[in-house]
Amino acid sequence: MIPSHDGTPSPAQAVYAISVAAELAGIGVQTLRLYEQHGLLTPERSAGGTRRYSGDDLTRLHRITTLTGEGINLTAVARILELEDTVARLRAERDRLRAEPEQ
Numbered sequence: 001m002i003p004s005h006d007g008t009p010s011p012a013q014a015v016y017a018i019s020v021a022a023e024l025a026g027i028g029v030q031t032l033r034l035y036e037q038h039g040l041l042t043p044e045r046s047a048g049g050t051r052r053y054s055g056d057d058l059t060r061l062h063r064i065t066t067l068t069g070e071g072i073n074l075t076a077v078a079r080i081l082e083l084e085d086t087v088a089r090l091r092a093e094r095d096r097l098r099a100e101p102e103q
Contacts, residue, residue, distance in 0.1 A: 011056045014054040016057075025061045038078060
């Protein structure tokens with residue numbers, strides 16, 4: 001990935017170590033690992049196996065912490081995220097189809 005013009009990483013670029021991601025999210029490292037175990041997010045891994053989180057991962061992590069803060073259990077959080085991802089994908093597909101010229 002190419003950094004943005006101001007030198008910051010792009011949202012998809014995995015650059016944050018687990019301790020940094022946890023600190024930025026205001027949660028513990030073990031909680032972050034728990035979320036990963038439940039399939040709520042999947043960080044990239046370095047060649048050595050070290051977890052690396054992106055800005056997009058941090059955005060998703062914020063959504064997870066918001067939902068859990070509202071008392072929603074992790075199974076329900078996983079389903080909500082799955083549905084939100086599906087809606088986003090379908091909207092992107094709809095927009096792409098609308099942008100195509102009619103044949």
